[in-house]
Amino acid sequence: MALNDCLSLFPVQALNRQQLTAGWRMAIATLGEGEDRGFARSDFDDDAWGPAEVPRLHGATAGNESVWYRVRFPRPKHRQRTLVRFEGAFLVANVWLNGRLLGSHYGYFAPFSFDVSSFLLDENVLAVCVEAPVELDLPSKRHVMGVFNDWDCKPYPNQELGKLPEQFVWHVPMGLWRPVMLEQVGHVVAEWIHCVPRVEISDMARLELRMRLRNLDGRIMTGELGIRVSPDNFTGAAALEMKRAIRLNGHEVQDITVELALPHPQLWWPWAHGEPALYLAEVQVMADDRSSASIRQTFGIRDISLKTRAEGWIFAVNGRDIFMRGANYCSEFFLDAATDEILSQDLTLAREANMDMLRVHAHIEPASLYEAADRRGLLLWQDLPLIFSYVHRADARSGAFFREAVLAQLEEVVHMLYNHPSVACYAAHNEPPWCAGFAWLGERHVEQLNRDVDEEAAARLRQLDPSRPALSASGDRDRHLYHGWYYGQWQDLAIQNPVFVSEVGAQ
Incomplete structure (x- = not known):
């Protein structure tokens, strides 16, 4: 089956929409368990399952990496086509209607749809399996989740994996975290x-x-x-x-x-x-x-460019050079908690702190953040959801899957964000192992594999969206300064002379 076997319709365009909110039931399962037990069949008895709130995220842990949903709904009362639209499923979704497999989608942030017009009955059963594999060998990970499966701030630093008491279980988000809609088109x-x-x-x-x-x-x-x-x-x-x-x-x-x-x-x-x-x-x-x-x-009508000069990088908007003041940003670890109100408050705080730009750090935020940034006049540096090392000592099949997942998701990023004037630039990979400061694995073929994918991704971003600069990495030519955080003293920042600081921490 293809990585994305579904309709990718990025703009909302339905003539009528109905959100499926009531009657959902769910069960947590191991990978592959649900299909073996017939969870997708229309006649499966789900009375023993618990009620589910949709949208909502759950925490996947090793051995509990899939969540199954079922909901019943009547045939819509119109004579045009009916789509089932998922606004967001974390991370892999497989979808059945009345026991028929409709298709699948990989990636947590993009909407996807299925045309169910030919398969509707008077009463229908929608079954969805959402999987979020938990990878504990972080340098060898192959799934593209960015900060949500490998980060030094989630929910405890990645370097502490396996060292803390048993109650500190490594987990990643999982589930239907955005609404599920029936749409008339x-x-x-x-x-x-x-x-x-x-x-x-x-x-x-x-x-x-x-x-x-x-x-x-x-x-x-x-x-x-x-x-x-x-x-x-x-x-x-x-x-x-x-x-x-x-x-x-x-x-x-x-x-x-x-x-x-x-x-x-x-x-x-x-x-x-x-x-x-x-x-x-x-x-x-x-x-x-x-x-x-x-x-x-x-x-919006605006032109943006990035001059990467040896003496310092300069962003220019509409021909005017701007010294960027900003910070890195991630709203919530469980993105369903990032309400429109929270996102709006965060942007207000950024403006009150005299910031011009936020770097959306190795992940994609809910759509309302980008809409609010457009209206607030805040620029966004947008990373792809790539962070640290991938496919270390992995086989060729895992390497090919990683590349395919990156290229598929970057196209979704472009089509989702193209029309947002707030989005100033793209960076493919945060602190990849081929950057001089992060090449701690010491294995040339791993560094090269990550670099090949990152440079291909940056080239594809420039091809799809020539209106914005696209970097193959953050932490390569731009600087991440952590004097007083990971090393040295915060006073050491006074003697640094970086070309551009895109990440900083001190305490």
């Missing part, structure tokens, strides 16, 4: 939409709307796109509207680009340098003479 949907603005002269900008459409039906579909672009958080500019005819063959996936002129563009600025102006792009997809999908996407 038409035959044509959008996999992703990229808003690509560029200023040509001071009073004129060009906006390219790039989108990938998918025909879920086997028949030819004709229709049109209705596009409207208007100010979102400012006034004074008239809305722009246009239409574009579409035609897709049965099950065709088609890339479309639409270009509009934006007179008198308002630029997005970090909060200390101007206003974070946002636009709203609305796309209505018509197919088969009816509404098929409806998308609302905010974006």
Whole structure:
């Protein structure tokens, strides 16, 4: 089975949505146990299972690395297509409807969907197995979770693994941590939409709307796109509207680009340098003479660059050099606890501390963080969920799986974050073993394997999103300073002369 055997529809676009909240039941199991016992069968008796709260994360421990869910729901009362959409499952999800395997998804942060229109009954049973393997040989880990399966701050330092009393069990998050939705859509949907603005002269900008459409039906579909672009958080500019005819063959996936002129563009600025102006792009997809999908996407007009000079790195926004003041950031170890209110409060604290940038450290945050950062004018340095060593002394199959998992997840990161002006840059891998300061394993082939994947990831990030700088690592040319934390005294910071500090700790 493919790593991701599902629909990847990143923008919310349903004509109607119903969240599945009531009636969930769950059971914790060992890896592989549930299928052997028939947990996915529609006639399985789950009365002995406990009630489940969805969304919610649980802690996976060695030997208890999967959680099974079951819920019943009636056939939706509409005549269009029905999708089951998972907003987030940590880490591997396998999904069945009425005993039929729909597919799977790997990765904790991206939404994924299944078209269940042909499999619905009057009464339906949805079964989901979510797995989060617990890897105790941390240098040899192959699963891509970032800070959630190897970190010196979770929930105790990784160097203490196996040294603490029995009650300190090493665990990783596991479960359905974002809502599960039933969605009504038409035959044509959008996999992703990229808003690509560029200023040509001071009073004129060009906006390219790039989108990938998918025909879920086997028949030819004709229709049109209705596009409207208007100010979102400012006034004074008239809305722009246009239409574009579409035609897709049965099950065709088609890339479309639409270009509009934006007179008198308002630029997005970090909060200390101007206003974070946002636009709203609305796309209505018509197919088969009816509404098929409806998308609302905010974006900002801004240019960002990174000058990596020997005397010091400089970020420039809209041509203006900015000395970045900031901190590393991780909201919660169990991300379901990171409510919109908590994330908003954290960004308020960052601004009150006069920070320009937060580094989202080796993980991906809930979508509301990026939306709030757009509106607050805070820049984000975005890491991929990669940290320290992977596949040390592992076989070729594990190395190939690691590479495939990295490349699949980075594409999801780009499509999720492309339209957020707050996202300033990407870094593929935090403190990999090939960086001079972290090459403690002392094995050249391990360093090279990690480096090959990291450099391929950075190149792919630049290809998918040329609007942002992409680094193969953090801790390579930029500096992580821990004088007074892991070594030396905090006073030693006064004599350092780093080109750019992206991580620091002292006590």
